[in-house]
Amino acid sequence: MFVRTYGMLYMQNSEVFQDLFTELKRYYTGGNVNLEEMLNDFWARLLERMFQLINPQYHFSEDYLECVSKYTDQLKPFGDVPRKLKIQVTRAFIAARTFVQGLTVGREVANRVSKVSPTPGCIRALMKMLYCPYCRGLPTVRPCNNYCLNVMKGCLANQADLDTEWNLFIDAMLLVAERLEGPFNIESVMDPIDVKISEAIMNMQENSMQVSAKVFQGCGQPKPAPALRSARSAPENFNTRFRPYNPEERPTTAAGTSLDRLVTDIKEKLKLSKKVWSALPYTICKDERVTAGTSNEEECWNGHSKARYLPEIMNDGLTNQINNPEVDVDITRPDTFIRQQIMALRVMTNKLKNAYNGNDVNFQDTSDESSGSGSGSGCMDDVCPTEFEFVTTEAPAVDSDRREVDSSAAQRGHSLLSWSLVCIVLALQRLRR
Numbered sequence: 001m002f003v004r005t006y007g008m009l010y011m012q013n014s015e016v017f018q019d020l021f022t023e024l025k026r027y028y029t030g031g032n033v034n035l036e037e038m039l040n041d042f043w044a045r046l047l048e049r050m051f052q053l054i055n056p057q058y059h060f061s062e063d064y065l066e067c068v069s070k071y072t073d074q075l076k077p078f079g080d081v082p083r084k085l086k087i088q089v090t091r092a093f094i095a096a097r098t099f100v101q102g103l104t105v106g107r108e109v110a111n112r113v114s115k116v117s118p119t120p121g122c123i124r125a126l127m128k129m130l131y132c133p134y135c136r137g138l139p140t141v142r143p144c145n146n147y148c149l150n151v152m153k154g155c156l157a158n159q160a161d162l163d164t165e166w167n168l169f170i171d172a173m174l175l176v177a178e179r180l181e182g183p184f185n186i187e188s189v190m191d192p193i194d195v196k197i198s199e200a201i202m203n204m205q206e207n208s209m210q211v212s213a214k215v216f217q218g219c220g221q222p223k224p225a226p227a228l229r230s231a232r233s234a235p236e237n238f239n240t241r242f243r244p245y246n247p248e249e250r251p252t253t254a255a256g257t258s259l260d261r262l263v264t265d266i267k268e269k270l271k272l273s274k275k276v277w278s279a280l281p282y283t284i285c286k287d288e289r290v291t292a293g294t295s296n297e298e299e300c301w302n303g304h305s306k307a308r309y310l311p312e313i314m315n316d317g318l319t320n321q322i323n324n325p326e327v328d329v330d331i332t333r334p335d336t337f338i339r340q341q342i343m344a345l346r347v348m349t350n351k352l353k354n355a356y357n358g359n360d361v362n363f364q365d366t367s368d369e370s371s372g373s374g375s376g377s378g379c380m381d382d383v384c385p386t387e388f389e390f391v392t393t394e395a396p397a398v399d400s401d402r403r404e405v406d407s408s409a410a411q412r413g414h415s416l417l418s419w420s421l422v423c424i425v426l427a428l429q430r431l432r433r
Helices: 002-006 008-012 014-028 035-054 062-069 081-113 120-135 145-155 163-181 186-190 193-206 208-219 259-272 280-285 336-356 400-432
Strands: none
Touching: 014 035, 014 081, 035 062, 035 081, 035 193, 035 208, 062 208, 081 163, 081 186, 081 193, 081 336, 120 145, 145 280, 163 259, 163 336, 186 259, 193 208
16 A cells, blocks of 8 residues: 555655564564554654655755654654554554463463372272272262262362462453454554554645754754755655545454454353363263263262262362362362462463553563463463473372272373363363464
């Protein structure tokens, strides 16, 4: 569009505009770019180029052009366009970049937590729930639903503690998503940006005499240019405007949908992920392949025989497992690895809240990042290490004739836990795409 409107003049000064879009892209992808300074620099450079074009009869030194750029704010040669565009661009890019970083952090937290191994106490409880019916001659009897819930609440006690911070994180993501749907939608801001820059250029042309007079007064009278250059006519260079921007012509994504619809779809999926960690035991135990279901509470395995399961269901979280009748849980030793993920969510939530309020959020420059700590998760290297190991407490000694059974139960138990957690990871990966 710039080429069609300004032709050779644009081609000769295209690096000014190319640098603008390069820096915007670098910011969006996580680069260390100050948006306000970058936009101010763009308008200052554009003023220098424009000032030379509307005054071809003069020769301007580098020092003189630097003096001209200092008058950008005072003279407002481009009208109110720079101020309005700065507000729109900064808010739109801050919201969009932080939202994408938030999706990345959510996916990474789910992915990391899905790799946490079950504790020895959990393995023993799973073995008893899944294998002991065979030992009692009840191979077709499945565990009672409430029995399964207590086992899984004990096994996933630390994961359930993610729930509070995860829900706050999801709420913050939904707030920022509102920015992507409103007037600071990055798509609606960027689509007409060329039209707005053209409008600013026209304002400069229309006020060229007043701007030049004030600059000459402040910076001094410039030296005359050689006769060949001064013979060119400036008005011929700016005799067209861009056609008005039509919102209906907004481009669509590769999927054939606009950003508005994509954001709406993501918001719905984010809402469904609330309370996902505390809901994991219920998700696992309602599977008919795992338990007898809620409708068959009398004809199920209760851990001792084929009968109703009588103990009460424990509440969620580590501290509530102190009296769990099925899993030995040490509530005095929270899982350090999961606590690191809670901190990562907390840091990201604060960044999302800042982005919602229009405050810029600093992320580590992706050009200097490593694969583990450079995702914008808000973690320092000592909090979210690049390689994670889950260290469990040492299991009590077991008899040699039990080792083979324990090993088999561990494999099946770990598979059961991993299956549910991997479902969360895959859902978040689809959101990220």
